[in-house]
Amino acid sequence: MGRRTAPVQTMNHPFRAPNDALIAKLESVADLTAREREALAALPMRAQDVRADQDIVREGDRPSQCCLVVEGFACRFKFTEKGKRQIFAFHTPGDVPDLLSLHLRTMDHSLGTVSPCRLAFIQHEHLRALLREQPRLVDLFWRDTLIDGSIFREWMLGIGRRDARTRLAHFFCEMFARLEAVGRTDGGRAPLPLTQTEIADALGLSTVHINRVLQELRRDGLVAWEDAVLTVLDPAGLAQAGEFDPVYLHQDR
Amino acid sequence: MGRRTAPVQTMNHPFRAPNDALIAKLESVADLTAREREALAALPMRAQDVRADQDIVREGDRPSQCCLVVEGFACRFKFTEKGKRQIFAFHTPGDVPDLLSLHLRTMDHSLGTVSPCRLAFIQHEHLRALLREQPRLVDLFWRDTLIDGSIFREWMLGIGRRDARTRLAHFFCEMFARLEAVGRTDGGRAPLPLTQTEIADALGLSTVHINRVLQELRRDGLVAWEDAVLTVLDPAGLAQAGEFDPVYLHQDR
DNA sequence: CGCCTATTTGATCTGATTCAAACAATGTGG
DNA sequence: CCACATTGTTTGAATCAGATCAAATAGGCG
Numbered sequence: 001m002g003r004r005t006a007p008v009q010t011m012n013h014p015f016r017a018p019n020d021a022l023i024a025k026l027e028s029v030a031d032l033t034a035r036e037r038e039a040l041a042a043l044p045m046r047a048q049d050v051r052a053d054q055d056i057v058r059e060g061d062r063p064s065q066c067c068l069v070v071e072g073f074a075c076r077f078k079f080t081e082k083g084k085r086q087i088f089a090f091h092t093p094g095d096v097p098d099l100l101s102l103h104l105r106t107m108d109h110s111l112g113t114v115s116p117c118r119l120a121f122i123q124h125e126h127l128r129a130l131l132r133e134q135p136r137l138v139d140l141f142w143r144d145t146l147i148d149g150s151i152f153r154e155w156m157l158g159i160g161r162r163d164a165r166t167r168l169a170h171f172f173c174e175m176f177a178r179l180e181a182v183g184r185t186d187g188g189r190a191p192l193p194l195t196q197t198e199i200a201d202a203l204g205l206s207t208v209h210i211n212r213v214l215q216e217l218r219r220d221g222l223v224a225w226e227d228a229v230l231t232v233l234d235p236a237g238l239a240q241a242g243e244f245d246p247v248y249l250h251q252d253r
Numbered sequence: 254m255g256r257r258t259a260p261v262q263t264m265n266h267p268f269r270a271p272n273d274a275l276i277a278k279l280e281s282v283a284d285l286t287a288r289e290r291e292a293l294a295a296l297p298m299r300a301q302d303v304r305a306d307q308d309i310v311r312e313g314d315r316p317s318q319c320c321l322v323v324e325g326f327a328c329r330f331k332f333t334e335k336g337k338r339q340i341f342a343f344h345t346p347g348d349v350p351d352l353l354s355l356h357l358r359t360m361d362h363s364l365g366t367v368s369p370c371r372l373a374f375i376q377h378e379h380l381r382a383l384l385r386e387q388p389r390l391v392d393l394f395w396r397d398t399l400i401d402g403s404i405f406r407e408w409m410l411g412i413g414r415r416d417a418r419t420r421l422a423h424f425f426c427e428m429f430a431r432l433e434a435v436g437r438t439d440g441g442r443a444p445l446p447l448t449q450t451e452i453a454d455a456l457g458l459s460t461v462h463i464n465r466v467l468q469e470l471r472r473d474g475l476v477a478w479e480d481a482v483l484t485v486l487d488p489a490g491l492a493q494a495g496e497f498d499p500v501y502l503h504q505d506r
Numbered sequence: 507c508g509c510c511t512a513t514t515t516g517a518t519c520t521g522a523t524t525c526a527a528a529c530a531a532t533g534t535g536g
Numbered sequence: 537c538c539a540c541a542t543t544g545t546t547t548g549a550a551t552c553a554g555a556t557c558a559a560a561t562a563g564g565c566g
Binding site for chain 3: 543561
Binding site: 150162248 | 313329331333335337338341353358359361388391395396398399401402403405406407408409412413414415456496500501505506
């Protein structure tokens, strides 16, 4: 249904420089000093538009740069030997999904676009220089890595121990909460330019089953989701259906 | 079968001071300078023996200290609202499973012992002082967090997309590889003081099913596992059965 | 118009769960 | 030292959530 038609721009916030996306994200995590903001604004990066479904970095690669998502949605994933895909995370503007390549030589999974994206690439050397100059940013990035891990655990809990309906409801809650935290929502609406197959691969289910469960959530008046836009119709009901408790997102600081 | 009988000591390596467990772990990750080693040896910590199945930190807690595993096995877990448990990780000597509490105020999951353990508690303030004094250690710990995340992703892939037999074989491979990396194996043997229920909770399966699949792996001559000791009888066969590729453990440096 | 991708529906199958009970090993108190 | 409780493992039978297979529908787009 035309999800690929979704423009690079993901609902409001047209950033001038790609650096602004990173600064905004970090400011949602902690207060930045003027000096830190300056240093981040001066961080050299090369912006590039990429269409949907393109690999950015592949399992086994040894990158010398990191990738900042400026606009659009990206995801991290890996295939089973039998060819089944598991998506580990969806990433939104301001995220640096492969920050790990700064400390882990070889990629243990792949990174790709899900919607058309504007990306910005940052050389490791520049990132290292920045962190040497502004050591407190190390703590911020480290903290971000920790939150990343917390989200992985929550997904694991869902995949391992919750039924399909709960999992999907929880997923919608999480995506909405995360997008809200970076100012990408509009009332009860949030951009969600994904296919049902991608959600299935993220939740460890089949596309067919996602479809059926999705109809259930719609029928129960909890959500609407069309034209790449998720609308949460009944926040409390959805949270209850998804056993959603946002503590694990650590948005408090 | 008497796993609770397992002594606090987990196969060789009786550490003198608890600090040595931490130093040994970090040295398996990177070379330490003499100064770093000294600083780590001087890190104040309070050792304590704890019996099996005890909670150390609970979801919702706001710890002011971290916990180092000196001997024994610990695990991190969380319950579903319906009371189902998912275990996210097993931790072995040298690990600091709740290092995240240094940067995330409230625990989003619990930490407990699985076997009798010797633990050592380190006040956040002391850890912070150490990292201020030896900034390179921040990178080591951050790297450790990243590897933690990588392991979470691999578990997610298994739970979401691999069948029970593959999952269990993979699990045995991983535990063996990790224990080997910290010098806790003896030929093809490694301590594994877990119950089938704990493995089930880690792999998102039922105890009954773990039992049946385990019998399969035994019948096929891939592993033996008795008296809390895992014996890998056919490393290549087990790795193949588990689709095991250790890249994600990032043991190379 | 015709192609491609995504969604939807129906029918069937199966890996894994659940329930229930037996069995085995260890530890405990009298 | 035995009776008994406790915890963990094993087995069998019934059931089910979700997968798989197959095909129809529906938009968007060159």
